[in-house]
Amino acid sequence: MLRPTTTIITSSTTSALLRTLTTTTTTTLPKTTTSTSTKRHHSSVSANELSHFSSLATSWWDPQGPSRVLHLMNPVRHDFIASCLAESTPISSTTPSSPMDPTNTHNRNNLRYLDIGCGGGIFAESLARTIPSSTSTSGEGNELLTRTRASSITALDPSPTLIKIARDHARLDPSVQAHLDSGKFKYVNSSLEEFIPTLHTPTPEGNTNGDARFDIVTLFEVLEHIDNIPGSITPQSFLANCLSVVKPGGWLIGSTIARTFPSWLVNQVVAEAPWPIGVVPRGTHEWKKFVNPGELEGWVQEGLMRGQDGRAVRGGSEALEGAKWRCEGVVYFPGLGWKLVKGSESWGNYFWAVKKGV
Numbered sequence: 001m002l003r004p005t006t007t008i009i010t011s012s013t014t015s016a017l018l019r020t021l022t023t024t025t026t027t028t029l030p031k032t033t034t035s036t037s038t039k040r041h042h043s044s045v046s047a048n049e050l051s052h053f054s055s056l057a058t059s060w061w062d063p064q065g066p067s068r069v070l071h072l073m074n075p076v077r078h079d080f081i082a083s084c085l086a087e088s089t090p091i092s093s094t095t096p097s098s099p100m101d102p103t104n105t106h107n108r109n110n111l112r113y114l115d116i117g118c119g120g121g122i123f124a125e126s127l128a129r130t131i132p133s134s135t136s137t138s139g140e141g142n143e144l145l146t147r148t149r150a151s152s153i154t155a156l157d158p159s160p161t162l163i164k165i166a167r168d169h170a171r172l173d174p175s176v177q178a179h180l181d182s183g184k185f186k187y188v189n190s191s192l193e194e195f196i197p198t199l200h201t202p203t204p205e206g207n208t209n210g211d212a213r214f215d216i217v218t219l220f221e222v223l224e225h226i227d228n229i230p231g232s233i234t235p236q237s238f239l240a241n242c243l244s245v246v247k248p249g250g251w252l253i254g255s256t257i258a259r260t261f262p263s264w265l266v267n268q269v270v271a272e273a274p275w276p277i278g279v280v281p282r283g284t285h286e287w288k289k290f291v292n293p294g295e296l297e298g299w300v301q302e303g304l305m306r307g308q309d310g311r312a313v314r315g316g317s318e319a320l321e322g323a324k325w326r327c328e329g330v331v332y333f334p335g336l337g338w339k340l341v342k343g344s345e346s347w348g349n350y351f352w353a354v355k356k357g358v
């Protein structure tokens with residue numbers, strides 16, 4: 001069931017969207033100007049951002065420390081993911097067609113997750129806890145079905161310092177350590193651009209055997225840290241790369257901040273004020289890097305129509321068929337934490353998600 005606060009692009013609005021796209025794509029997005037390219041090996045990783053976040057590593061897991069608002073965001077992240085899955089659960093390649101099939105995986109966690117920009121692992125580790133252990137069953141031989149339906153998670157960050165912090169923390173919990181040992185939970189110190197070529201991709205004939213793309217890709221509080229260097233790397237080209245690692249029918253789910261006057265006041269002036277008012281370290285955010293929901297939706301639409309090398313891969317209507325867009329505002333209330341608030345996506349923090357068509 002969808003929340004009433006959710007903005008969704010479904011079949012009723014898709015045709016209007018497609019009309020817009022077919023009239024604007026060719027004029028505003030000529031093939032030669034896109035910067036979406038992994039082949040050119042432009043790194044999306046900004047040295048300043050990397051050094052800022054790496055410097056927070058030792059306090060990353062302090063729930064009262066500089067990453068406090070990220071810790072507090074976890075429950076809403078899980079809720080939002082669950083609401084996306086309630087809207088449409090990706091059909092895993094291992095899901096059989098017949099419910100009578102003895103290998104039926106409908107009642108099992110079968111979704112593969114990729115968490116991009118995992119930092120010290122606040123979300124990744126919480127997701128790993130939702131992967132059933134090899135011994136957990138419902139009593140009838142089936143594994144328990146958890147809300148995230150996660151069967152594995154690969155978590156990626158370009159900071160070696162943060163990946164070390166993340167791994168060390170994960171080892172403190174034997175159930176999470178077991179997933180690290182079994183390979184169901186992996187931390188990878190890599191940029192997305194370096195990681196993509198390591199995946200198996202479908203053949204030009206569309207054969208997805210060995211397709212290593214993911215059912216769910218998460219991108220929490222990362223997009224607003226990507227530099228905008230036209231002709232090199234942009235948040236838009238980074239987003240297209242994120243979309244390229246999502247399987248057909250899968251979701252890319254993230255959170256970011258709208259670029260508005262209230263968000264400048266809240267996220268830069270108040271949130272970065274000295275203690276006891278501020279909740280994040282000074283220099284965490286750069287207002288001009290914030291992304292409005294409308295901009296993001298446009299980037300998503302273009303990203304769906306282009307491959308990793310920036311070439312148009314499919315026509316507008318075909319690429320967007322079955323695609324869904326969701327956007328939901330979230331507000332931090334001191335003492336209460338983050339709450340989903342209808343309409344607030346147009347002026348502050350928000351969750352967003354795109355489902356790729358099958």
Ligand SMILES: C[S@@+](CC[C@H](N)C(=O)[O-])C[C@H]1O[C@@H](n2cnc3c(N)ncnc32)[C@H](O)[C@@H]1O
Binds near residue numbers: 044045118192219226
């Ligand atoms: C605000 S933290 C969010 C961490 C984590 N997603 C969370 O919400 O708990 C931003 C993270 O993005 C990472 N990051 C910055 N640029 C990146 C890039 N180009 N690719 C992947 N991660 C990046 C940083 O290293 C940092 O760990």
